[in-house]
Each structure stands twice: as structure tokens, then as C-alpha cells.
Amino acid sequence: MKRLNFTFLVLMACVLGYIGTQVTNEYYIGVATLLLIHAVNATALNILLGYTGIISIGQAAFFGLGAYVAAVLSTNYGINPLLTMPIAAAAAFVLAYMVGSPILKLHGNYLAMATLGMGMILYIFMNEMDFITGGPSGFVGIGDIIIGKFDLADEKSFFVFMSIIFMVFLLVCELFDKSFLHNKLKFIKNSESACRSYGITPARTKVMVFASMAALTAFNGAIFTFYTHFISPVSFSFKYSVELLAMATVGGLGYITGGVIGAVLLGLVPEIFSAFEEYEMIIYGGLLAVVIMFLPGGIAGTLKRLVKRNA
Amino acid sequence: MQFLYSGLTSGSIYGLVALGFNIIYNTTGLINFAQGEFVMLGGMLIYSLFCVFEVPFYTALPLTLLGCFIIGVLYERVFINLARYKTEINLVTLTIAASIIMRDVAMHIWGRDSLRVDDYIPVVNVQMPGGVISSQSILIIAVSMLVAWGLNMFLKKSKYGKAMRACFDDQTAAETCGINVRSVRIMSFAVSSAMAGIAGVIISPITFVTYDDGIMIGLKGFAAAILGGLGNFWAAVAGGLLLGIFESFSASVIPSGYKDAMAFFVILLILFLKPDGLFGRKKATRV
Numbered sequence: 001m002k003r004l005n006f007t008f009l010v011l012m013a014c015v016l017g018y019i020g021t022q023v024t025n026e027y028y029i030g031v032a033t034l035l036l037i038h039a040v041n042a043t044a045l046n047i048l049l050g051y052t053g054i055i056s057i058g059q060a061a062f063f064g065l066g067a068y069v070a071a072v073l074s075t076n077y078g079i080n081p082l083l084t085m086p087i088a089a090a091a092a093f094v095l096a097y098m099v100g101s102p103i104l105k106l107h108g109n110y111l112a113m114a115t116l117g118m119g120m121i122l123y124i125f126m127n128e129m130d131f132i133t134g135g136p137s138g139f140v141g142i143g144d145i146i147i148g149k150f151d152l153a154d155e156k157s158f159f160v161f162m163s164i165i166f167m168v169f170l171l172v173c174e175l176f177d178k179s180f181l182h183n184k185l186k187f188i189k190n191s192e193s194a195c196r197s198y199g200i201t202p203a204r205t206k207v208m209v210f211a212s213m214a215a216l217t218a219f220n221g222a223i224f225t226f227y228t229h230f231i232s233p234v235s236f237s238f239k240y241s242v243e244l245l246a247m248a249t250v251g252g253l254g255y256i257t258g259g260v261i262g263a264v265l266l267g268l269v270p271e272i273f274s275a276f277e278e279y280e281m282i283i284y285g286g287l288l289a290v291v292i293m294f295l296p297g298g299i300a301g302t303l304k305r306l307v308k309r310n311a
Numbered sequence: 312m313q314f315l316y317s318g319l320t321s322g323s324i325y326g327l328v329a330l331g332f333n334i335i336y337n338t339t340g341l342i343n344f345a346q347g348e349f350v351m352l353g354g355m356l357i358y359s360l361f362c363v364f365e366v367p368f369y370t371a372l373p374l375t376l377l378g379c380f381i382i383g384v385l386y387e388r389v390f391i392n393l394a395r396y397k398t399e400i401n402l403v404t405l406t407i408a409a410s411i412i413m414r415d416v417a418m419h420i421w422g423r424d425s426l427r428v429d430d431y432i433p434v435v436n437v438q439m440p441g442g443v444i445s446s447q448s449i450l451i452i453a454v455s456m457l458v459a460w461g462l463n464m465f466l467k468k469s470k471y472g473k474a475m476r477a478c479f480d481d482q483t484a485a486e487t488c489g490i491n492v493r494s495v496r497i498m499s500f501a502v503s504s505a506m507a508g509i510a511g512v513i514i515s516p517i518t519f520v521t522y523d524d525g526i527m528i529g530l531k532g533f534a535a536a537i538l539g540g541l542g543n544f545w546a547a548v549a550g551g552l553l554l555g556i557f558e559s560f561s562a563s564v565i566p567s568g569y570k571d572a573m574a575f576f577v578i579l580l581i582l583f584l585k586p587d588g589l590f591g592r593k594k595a596t597r598v
């Protein structure tokens with residue numbers, strides 16, 4: 001067994017602790033919270049693409065599904081926000097299972113198209129079903145998460161909540177990265193035929209991974225809902241799926257650190273350069289292409305190689 | 312009947328796009344995500360040449376196709392050929408990246424508005440049994456059938472076509488027989504993007520052309536290809552026509568906002584029931 005990447009975990013904990021205790025500017029804390037949300041999504045996609053070799057470009061749709069399920073259930077039906085999160089995750093799990101199980105048995109490439117289609121369709125539904133979702137103008141009046149006597153209404157308390165969730169998530173991911181499960185997934189990525197001859201059913205495993213990651217993304221979407229208190233279909237369009245793809249790839253496919261690095265880097269750039277917005281998609285597409293063509297390990301992979309060479 | 316006519320019109324476009332998917336899938340085993348973007352590009356180029364620079368149509372059309380052809384070659388050279396690690400998943404991700412880049416470059420060149428391309432032929436409504444069909448629709452159906460037939464002849468009769476078909480069957484064997492597989496790959500990208508260009512040219516007077524048309528049309532072309540079964544040319548055309556008819560009939564039942572969702576349900580349904588497509592044959596997988 002390999003050892004856990006303690007340096008990374010401790011570093012992340014320190015950074016989060018620093019932001020939580022020292023930074024007082026509400027805006028910066030808000031940006032940090034959003035970055036954490038992006039990081040969770042990017043890592044989920046990284047596990048799909050980097051570990052198992054499943055391309056999904058409908059992650060934004062699962063994210064949006066989670067957000068809408070949580071918003072509708074908590075606002076219209078008065079269900080406790082904390083309870084809506086697992087429901088949202090379950091909904092996404094079922095949807096992903098239904099979409100994934102016929103497709104993943106076949107050619108893996110089909111899934112990219114199918115998830116693209118699913119993303120577009122869910123986006124259409126969010127816009128058209130305005131009697132439930134509020135349509136293009138968005139869904140308003142979403143409440144707060146209340147845990148015991150803490151009401152997570154202000155930026156700071158929500159940041160603390162998100163940091164705790166994020167650290168738990170990261171720890172689980174690190175454990176996964178060192179587990180035998182991760183070897184199984186990488187085995188599937190490298191050769192499905194070899195897997196089959198060792199008694200692994202690639203299709204079933206892939207569907208489970210795909211559905212679990214969809215559920216995770218939807219859970220995260222539910223958190224996002226209670227953070228922003230306002231959601232509209234624009235946040236869950238094809239563009240966000242592409243951003244996630246770029247984050248996971250640039251950060252480094254197949255490394256847990258990769259998703260986090262990519263999300264922080266690509267998430268911060270638009271905040272720093274405001275002129276960036278205009279050419280955003282070209283830059284994302286270009287980065288995606290260049291990293292895949294020349295640096296398949298992304299930033300995390302390159303760093304790791306450099307460290308190994310010098311050690 | 313009216314639905315049948317409008318279904319055939321959009322269906323023949325889907326058929327052309329599906330043919331493009333087929334060509335690339337057969338030579339490289341890839342689903343080319345940028346297929347729809349080439350349709351958009353065809354429409355955009357003809358708009359610039361024909362409507363902005365007012366080049367005569369018979370000059371503008373070959374120039375547009377040549378443009379798509381060249382961009383197709385460049386696309387293969389830059390994105391597919393340069394990739395250092397040519398695993399399938401990397402290449403598919405690259406085509407996604409390429410489609411994003413193409414779409415956004417198009418947005419910066421041509422703007423976000425829908426562009427109207429002038430009609431190529433005078434618009435007349437022809438009375439047909441059970442409905443009317445416009446001359447434009449007839450043109451679209453005729454041109455796409457002609458292109459499908461031409462492609463078929465090209466593949467069956469010409470030297471390059473035969474080389475391409477050899478590569479579809481077995482790349483290693485084709486290479487042993489002295490066929491340059493590399494140039495066949497380039498050729499297949501170029502031909503399929505030129506075909507997408509034709510689709511873009513003939514459809515843009517009716518639907519107009521917007522920079523983000525490519526996603527939806529690519530998706531529907533893919534649905535048509537799956538419906539017919541990847542790897543079979545006439546099946547792709549038939550799949551396109553079926554999808555078009557299905558879509559226009561469903562538009563009469565469900566609200567039109569959901570019309571685009573039909574293509575996706577078709578994909579799922581077909582994959583559930585008959586994964587090799589309606590007319591597809593089962594292909595043995597090799598390890």
C-alpha cells in the first residue's frame with residue numbers, strides 16, 4: 001500500500017484554516033467557497049475521466065439537477081435542506097444509472113455524446129418547465145441550511161461548513177487513491193479485455209462509478225443551491241461542463257490533487273483578469289487541447305515527474 | 312403528410328451529418344465531436360462569400376467546400392496527428408476541445424446573431440398530395456440524396472474510395488497491401504468535413520445560421536448514425552430520414568420547446584433495444 005499524501009492534505013487544511021480565520025473580506029471568502037465547490041466537481045470528473053476512462057460532458061447537468069431538486073423540495077415542500085441533499089444525490093444516481101447502463105455496455109465513446117445530449121436536454125427542461133423551475137429567470141427564495149442552532153446564512157459560516165465537507169471529501173478521495181478500488185478502475189481504463197479475463201465486469205463497474213460520481217456532483221449541487229439562494233439554468237449550461245473538463249484535465253487526470261489544482265487555477269483566472277470573459281471558451285478549449293496533446297498528466301503529473309527526477 | 316415533408320427535409324440533413332460521422336468512425340474509430348461545427352462553418356462561409364462579398368453562387372459554393380475541406384485537413388493534422396498519446400479517450404477529448412475552439416472562434420468572427428443567407432433558388436410552394444412542399448425543401452432532399460449517391464460511387468469505383476474501404480475493413484491488412492493509411496485518415500476527415508459543409512450550405516437559407524448551431528445538429532446527426540447503425544452508409548441516410556420524420560411527427564404532439572429532446576430519447580431507446588442500430592450488423596471485437 002502506498003502512503004497517503006499527507007503533505008497535500010495538511011497544506012489544504014492550513015490554507016482553508018488561514019482563509020477561515022484571517023480573511024475578513026466577504027467577497028474573498030465567497031470566491032473561496034465557490035472554488036471549493038468547483039474543486040469537488042472537478043475531482044468527481046477526474047475520477048471518471050482520469051481513473052476510469054469515462055468521458056462525461058454532462059456533469060453540469062447533474063450539478064443542476066441536484067441544485068433544482070434541493071431547491072424545489074426545500075422551498076415548495078418545506079423539507080429540511082440537509083435532508084434534500086441525499087434525495088438530490090439519489091435522483092442523479094437513478095438518472096445516471098438509466099443513461100449509463102445501456103451506453104457503457106457499448107462503445108465508451110458513445111457516452112460522451114449521450115451525456116452531451118443529456119446535458120442539453122436537462123438544460124431545455126430547466127428552461128421550459130417554468131411552472132416548477134421558474135424558467136430562464138431562475139428560482140428564488142431558497143432558504144438556509146440550519147444545523148442545530150447554527151444558521152448558515154452568512155459567507156463565513158457557510159465557508160466553514162463547506163471546508164469541513166471538502167476536507168472529508170478530500171480525505172475519502174485520498175483513501176480511494178490508495179485503495180485497491182483505484183487499481184481496478186485504472187485497470188479498466190487500460191484494457192477492458194484484460195479486465196474481463198480477470199473476472200471483472202467493466203460495464204457494471206463503470207456504470208456504478210458513473211452513477212456514484214453523478215450522485216456526488218448532485219449532492220454538491222444541492223450545497224451550491226443553499227449557498228447562492230438563487231439558481232438559474234445559465235449556471236448549469238454546457239459551458240460549465242466544459243469548464244469542469246478543462247479544470248480536471250489541466251490540473252492533472254488521474255491525480256486527486258489534479259482536480260483541486262485545476263479548479264483553483266482556472267477558477268481564479270476569471271476573477272483576476274476581467275477581460276478574460278470574452279475569450280474564456282477559446283482559452284479553455286486551447287488549454288484542454290494543449291494539455292491532452294503534450295502533457296497528459298496535467299500540472300499534477302508534471303510536478304510529480306519533476307519531484308521524482310530530482311529526488 | 313405535411314409533417315412527412317418537413318421531416319424528410321430535416322431528415323436528409325441529419326443523414327448527411329450521420330454520413331460524416333460514419334466516415335470518420337470507420338477509419339479512426341472516433342466519434343468526431345466537431346462534425347456539427349463543420350455544418351455551422353459551411354453555413355458561415357457561404358454567408359460571408361455569397362451575402363457579404365457577393366461572390367456569384369457558382370463560385371461561392373466550391374470555395375466554401377474547399378474551405379471546409381482544407382479546415383478538415385488542418386483539423387486532422389493539428390489535433391489528431393500531433394497528439395503525443397493517441398489513446399482513444401485522449402483523441403475524443405481532443406475533438407471536444409476542437410469543437411469548443413471552432414465554435415468560439417466562429418462567435419468572434421461572425422458574432423452572436425442569427426445570420427440570414429439569401430435563397431439560392433426562387434421560393435415556390437409546390438402542391439403535393441396532402442400538403443405543400445417548398446422548392447427549398449426539394450433542393451435539400453435532392454442534394455443530399457445526390458451527395459449520398461456520389462459518396463457511394465466514390466467509395467465503390469474510384470481508387471481512393473477503394474483504399475478508404477480497405478482501411479474500414481482492416482487497417483493493418485490495408486497497410487500491408489501498400490495503402491497509405493495516413494493519407495486515408497486525412498482524406499476521411501477532409502471528405503466528411505466537406506460533406507458537413509454541403510449540409511451547412513443547403514440548410515442555411517431555411518434555418519439561418521448561428522455560431523452555436525453545431526452542438527444540436529451534431530447531436531442529431533449522431534442520433535441518426537446510431538439509429539441506422541454506425542458503419543453502414545445507406546443505413547446512416549435512412550436513420551437520418553427516420554429521425555427527421557419522427558421528430559416532425561412528435562412536434563405535433565408535444566410542445567415544440569421539447570422538440571430537441573426527441574433526438575436524445577431516440578439515442579437512448581435504440582441503445583436499449585437494438586444497440587447495433589436498425590440496419591447494423593454485429594461486429595466482432597478484436598483484442
